[in-house]
Amino acid sequence: MARKRRRSSFTAGELNLTAMIDVAFQLLSFFLISAHPVDVLTNLDVFRPQPDVISAPPPVPPKIIRVTVFADGFTINDRAVDSRGLLKFLSQLADLDKTQTVLIQCLNESPHGKLIELLDVCAKLKLTNLSVVSSGGA
Amino acid sequence: MREKREEEALNGNLTAMIDVVFQLIIFFVCTVNMQDKAIDDRIKLAMAPNGAVSNVKDPYEVKIDVSDTGAISVSRTILPASMLTTILTKARADAKRSGREVPVLIRADARVKHEAVKKVMDACTAAGIWKIKFTALKEKA
Numbered sequence: 130m131a132r133k134r135r136r137s138s139f140t141a142g143e144l145n146l147t148a149m150i151d152v153a154f155q156l157l158s159f160f161l162i163s164a165h166p167v168d169v170l171t172n173l174d175v176f177r178p179q180p181d182v183i184s185a186p187p188p189v190p191p192k193i194i195r196v197t198v199f200a201d202g203f204t205i206n207d208r209a210v211d212s213r214g215l216l217k218f219l220s221q222l223a224d225l226d227k228t229q230t231v232l233i234q235c236l237n238e239s240p241h242g243k244l245i246e247l248l249d250v251c252a253k254l255k256l257t258n259l260s261v262v263s264s265g266g267a
Numbered sequence: 268m269r270e271k272r273e274e275e276a277l278n279g280n281l282t283a284m285i286d287v288v289f290q291l292i293i294f295f296v297c298t299v300n301m302q303d304k305a306i307d308d309r310i311k312l313a314m315a316p317n318g319a320v321s322n323v324k325d326p327y328e329v330k331i332d333v334s335d336t337g338a339i340s341v342s343r344t345i346l347p348a349s350m351l352t353t354i355l356t357k358a359r360a361d362a363k364r365s366g367r368e369v370p371v372l373i374r375a376d377a378r379v380k381h382e383a384v385k386k387v388m389d390a391c392t393a394a395g396i397w398k399i400k401f402t403a404l405k406e407k408a
Contacts (some may be wrong), residue, residue: 160295166408171318172400242377245313253317
């Protein structure tokens, strides 16, 4: 009995998709494995004190909150506070006037994380007028 | 005849799956972020959950990294403070001709002493840049 010739499943001119599907799955696997969750970052704005332009002194002296950053804590207007005290006293001052200038003085030995902690508290209390000055060691 | 119908049915079912696979690939290609390669991920940023998220990326922004050892680098290239001042001065002069400012972003490790960050800030001051931003972590992934 003559065998029926099996027609090839792909005739001339048709595209063999098998290899393309394999490549597509490999690409997909690569991107799935290399994708990773990204940290959400924030930018905290500060100003550096600019050289004074010659001008008449303001009739009302600006309100300034002086905060000093030490290696192990902070002082607000020469009053020593810890992290909880920092939030408490700054919130009291912010309740009076949020446009006050916060003059931040960092000692050389203080870790940068302390400065960020202070800037974070200022951001929470909407104190936006921040100026960072640096001083020498303790 | 029956085999031909089965083959046609199999080929037809694959089409939708290929479409879905290509859409997934396009999604991941579009969401991959190549700029992260220039960021030094050894720097452990301090947490600041109350800071505002900035979604606007300024292409003229200068990102300065300060590692936990106090090394100052820009795009993973370690620079001395004097060279940083020169670069910032040049960047500011170029930006001033176009009528814009140079935003400076400092990414400092939380453990580094302020002395190292002070060098960067002094370099910015010497270059005439008065507005600085500090990068912190709002949410950890």
